[in-house]
Amino acid sequence: MNIASTLVTSRPDRSLTLTDRVARGLGWFSLGLGLAEIVAPGKLGRALGLEGKETLLRAYGGREIGAGIWALSDTPAPAIWARVAGDIVDLGTLAAGLRGGDDSQRRNAFIALAAVGGITLVDLLTAMSLSAETTENKGETGRDYSDRSGFPGGADKARGAARDFKTPAEYRSTPVEEPKRVSGELEPA
Amino acid sequence: MKALVWHGKQDIRCDTIPDPEIEDPKDAIIKVTSCAICGSDLHLFHNYIPAMMPGDVIGHEMMGEVVETGSDVSKLKKGDRIVIPFTINCDECDQCRRGNYSLCERSNRNKAMADKVFGHATAGLFGYTHLTGGYQGGQAEYLRVPFAEGTHIPVPDSLTDEQALFLGDIFPTGWQAAVQCDIQPTDTVAIWGAGPVGQMAIRSAILLGAKQVVAIDRLPERLSMAEAAGAITINFEDESVVERLNDLTQGKGPEKCIDCVGLEAHATGHIDSMMDRVKQATMMESDRPHVLREMIYVCRGAGVLSIPGVYGGLVDKIPFGMAMNKGLTFRMGQTHVRRWTKDLTRRIEEGQIDPSFVITHTARLEEGPGMYRTFEQKNDSCIKVMLKP
Ligand SMILES: NC(=O)c1ccc[n+]([C@@H]2O[C@H](COP(=O)([O-])OP(=O)(O)OC[C@H]3O[C@@H](n4cnc5c(N)ncnc54)[C@H](O)[C@@H]3O)[C@@H](O)[C@H]2O)c1
Ligand SMILES: [Zn+2]
Ligand SMILES: [Zn+2]
Numbered sequence: 001m002n003i004a005s006t007l008v009t010s011r012p013d014r015s016l017t018l019t020d021r022v023a024r025g026l027g028w029f030s031l032g033l034g035l036a037e038i039v040a041p042g043k044l045g046r047a048l049g050l051e052g053k054e055t056l057l058r059a060y061g062g063r064e065i066g067a068g069i070w071a072l073s074d075t076p077a078p079a080i081w082a083r084v085a086g087d088i089v090d091l092g093t094l095a096a097g098l099r100g101g102d103d104s105q106r107r108n109a110f111i112a113l114a115a116v117g118g119i120t121l122v123d124l125l126t127a128m129s130l131s132a133e134t135t136e137n138k139g140e141t142g143r144d145y146s147d148r149s150g151f152p153g154g155a156d157k158a159r160g161a162a163r164d165f166k167t168p169a170e171y172r173s174t175p176v177e178e179p180k181r182v183s184g185e186l187e188p189a
Numbered sequence: 190m191k192a193l194v195w196h197g198k199q200d201i202r203c204d205t206i207p208d209p210e211i212e213d214p215k216d217a218i219i220k221v222t223s224c225a226i227c228g229s230d231l232h233l234f235h236n237y238i239p240a241m242m243p244g245d246v247i248g249h250e251m252m253g254e255v256v257e258t259g260s261d262v263s264k265l266k267k268g269d270r271i272v273i274p275f276t277i278n279c280d281e282c283d284q285c286r287r288g289n290y291s292l293c294e295r296s297n298r299n300k301a302m303a304d305k306v307f308g309h310a311t312a313g314l315f316g317y318t319h320l321t322g323g324y325q326g327g328q329a330e331y332l333r334v335p336f337a338e339g340t341h342i343p344v345p346d347s348l349t350d351e352q353a354l355f356l357g358d359i360f361p362t363g364w365q366a367a368v369q370c371d372i373q374p375t376d377t378v379a380i381w382g383a384g385p386v387g388q389m390a391i392r393s394a395i396l397l398g399a400k401q402v403v404a405i406d407r408l409p410e411r412l413s414m415a416e417a418a419g420a421i422t423i424n425f426e427d428e429s430v431v432e433r434l435n436d437l438t439q440g441k442g443p444e445k446c447i448d449c450v451g452l453e454a455h456a457t458g459h460i461d462s463m464m465d466r467v468k469q470a471t472m473m474e475s476d477r478p479h480v481l482r483e484m485i486y487v488c489r490g491a492g493v494l495s496i497p498g499v500y501g502g503l504v505d506k507i508p509f510g511m512a513m514n515k516g517l518t519f520r521m522g523q524t525h526v527r528r529w530t531k532d533l534t535r536r537i538e539e540g541q542i543d544p545s546f547v548i549t550h551t552a553r554l555e556e557g558p559g560m561y562r563t564f565e566q567k568n569d570s571c572i573k574v575m576l577k578p
Contacts, residue, residue: 012552012559013203015234020199073470074199074235137562139569143549145414150392150546155419160374160398161541165532168288173371173493173518 019129023080026126027071029119030064030083037061048094048109049101060090077134080127087120191578192329193557195245198236199565201558206246209325209333214261217337219253219271223350224327226250226557226564226574227275227358228384228451229499233317234561237452237475238501240302240319248328249275249315250358252350256331264338271341272357273327273334274526277313280339284312291523296336297322311523328557330578342530345538351545352537354575355389360533360544362497362524363389363449367397369495369520370445377401377438379487380420381480382449383411385547385573386497390447391420392542399445403437405430407455410570414547425456431487442489451498452476461506468505475502485512496521547573554578 037044038061041054050057063086070079094116097109151158194204209218227250232238252272255265265271277296278285284292296313297303303310303320313335316326325333334340344353363386370378378394380387383406394402395418404415405423412422423433434443456462456479468474484494485508494517512519536542549572552560560574 012556014200015202015558015561016196016200069470073466134566134568137566137568139563141568141570142409143413143570145410145549145570145572146417148414148546149417149419150388150542150544151418152540152543155395155417158392158395158541159419160396162393162396162536163398165368165397167368167371171369171371171520 017133019126019133020076022122022126023071023076023130026080026083026123027068027076030068030071034061034064034066034068037064047105048112049097049105050093050109051101053093056093060086060093077127077130080123080130083123084120084127087116087123090116091120190330191554192246192325193248193554195233195241195247196243199234201234201247201561203555203558206329208331211257211259212333213335214259215336215338216259217255217262217265217334217341218257219251219273219332219334220256221251221253221327221330221332221578222270223253223354224248224251224329224554224576224578225354225358226328226560226576228386229317230561231565232452232499232501234565235453237469238318238499239306239475240323242319242323245316245319245323246325246329247316248326249317250354251315251327251332252344252354252357253332258337262337265341270344270346272344272353272530273315273332273341274356274361274530275315275317275358276340276523276526277315277322277324277335278339278527279336285339288525288528290525290527292525296340299323314523328554328576330554339527342527342534345534347538348534349545351548351575352543353534355385355544355547356530356533356537357526358524359385359389359547359573361526361529362386363391364393364529364533365524366390366447366449366495366497367393367399368529370394370447370493372397372399372445374398375400376445377403377434377443378445378447379403379405379434379443379484380447380449381405381484382451382498383408383415383422384449387411387447387449388414388418388547388572389544390449390497391415392418394445394447395419396536396541401437403434403443408567411572414572417546430483434487438489442487442492444489444492446484446488446492446494448480448484448494448496448498450480452478452500452504454479465505474505476500476504478504478507481507485515485517488515488517490515491517493518493520497524499523548575550574552576 037057041057045051067079067082094113149155190208255269276291278290278293279295282294291312293312297310300310313322315324376399378399380390383404402420404420407426454477462479465477554576563571
């Protein structure tokens with residue numbers, strides 16, 4: 001068993017698991033953070049000792065919003081894995097912020113690093129758990145159902161067995177035979 | 190009673206709720222003996238169909254035993270075994286009299302709202318959106334059946350629940366899909382989607398005598414079930430659907446195309462489909478119509494597109510110029526279930542077909558929410574889930 005799957009509350013009478021809920025929470029968080037990075041990259045940059053990196057922060061914002069929307073869709077797993085990758089990039093960028101700036105900026109960057117570190121852990125566990133959920137429950141795939149024709153008399157006998165059925169007039173389309181021609185023109189039906 | 194209740198996207202729970210009661214003299218109450226999860230339920234599960242509300246009881250494939258009837262119901266009595274069609278019909282209005290049961294003019298109790306959204310309202314449906322009346326569904330221990338005299342299918346004693354249940358939806362749906370094609374002995378019928386509806390459409394097309402039936406999907410277990418009935422199969426992840434269909438028809442394309450996929454089409458590696466996913470996620474488009482586009486492209490001129498697959502709202506980039514110039518006929522709709530069921534019941538009794546072949550999983554009602562996940566993910570080679578309340 002995968003350690004991450006202990007996060008999953010697998011109850012047959014509930015379709016939504018705890019992991020699903022966490023994934024959705026992360027999706028909304030992504031959207032919020034993304035918006036902040038796009039709307040106020042200057043403020044954010046100054047606070048974290050990343051002045052002059054506004055364009056970079058905006059790009060990160062776009063990334064977050066994309067991941068957020070995807071995480072809220074019905075296939076969140078890839079989005080959460082993308083968040084894990086994004087977290088690592090963020091950690092790198094923040095670590096760079098630790099080197100420059102004044103004391104308060106360094107302190108902010110340190111706090112941000114710790115926060116992102118925490119979120120990275122949540123992202124990682126959620127992503128692992130989502131993946132585990134799908135693979136663990138997969139069961140036997142590609143089973144062979146070639147003995148299930150659904151025709152008690154066999155598939156060969158079934159061909160055309162319902163030709164006694166009369167198609168209602170409104171569903172008629174192609175003529176059964178090519179219509180007759182009178183002096184080059186089609187006979188009216 | 191216990192019932193499966195919709196709480197939001199991908200959130201279905203088995204809750205305890207009050208038993209339904211007779212609300213109108215035309216009602217009947219049944220004790221559900223068997224019900225099933227339909228591909229349409231997955232669209233609700235994913236919240237692609239508008240106007241669902243938390244607390245709605247879902248499910249529209251069900252059968253059972255009459256336990257109570259309203260004072261105006263004389264054709265049914267306690268103990269009768271019946272299948273309930275998913276379309277509620279009064280049997281008396283203009284549309285019902287023409288056999289257009291899914292367009293019943295009286296059974297949709299939210300007609301005013303539906304008129305605004307659809308131009309003209311469609312029939313009431315069980316366990317579906319409030320645009321179709323918001324009626325309680327049948328993934329439950331009991332069900333209230335409005336307009337009960339028109340809204341039931343009698344079950345002969347000789348048929349088991351497994352054989353009869355699908356008379357309420359997927360069997361007539363696959364059948365009507367094939368009937369809409371007016372199949373000729375020279376026809377190639379291409380069927381997209383080998384889910385339960387596709388499987389029924391495949392068998393209907395074979396019974397109706399098509400020359401070739403081609404089934405398209407990507408799941409090997411579903412394709413193996415299609416082959417069992419005598420269909421030629423195409424795995425769309427392994428080969429080009431358009432090329433193969435043209436090969437099978439001397440380059441002319443199939444005369445008849447059936448869409449048994451609907452608004453959640455997959456298409457690995459097709460740009461149009463990736464764009465659809467992005468637009469759907471950002472609410473710029475409600476449906477993913479890759480199959481519609483492919484059908485319009487590959488269908489032979491003057492051919493027929495039959496569309497039982499459900500669409501919810503708006504689709505983008507439909508090559509309508511191509512469809513117009515090729516003179517294609519489109520036929521579609523929610524199934525007019527009862528229009529076909531007498532004939533189909535006879536065909537089951539006579540042993541022409543046994544619809545129970547499609548059931549791959551049976552579970553208790555309480556396990557229903559988990560089975561939604563199994564069916565959604567196509568886990569454990571799941572094709573059709575039957576639930577026993
Ligand atoms: N008209 C009606 O009255 C009516 C009644 C019942 C169901 N439906 C609709 O029929 C559709 C199918 O229902 P189901 O129960 O079989 O559902 P399902 O989800 O089990 O089956 C859909 C199948 O389509 C396949 N598919 C996805 N993308 C495809 C593609 N690009 N090409 C070919 N195949 C593709 C999937 O792999 C799957 O096997 C749904 O849209 C459902 O809502 C309509
Ligand atoms: Zn259905
Ligand atoms: Zn009516």
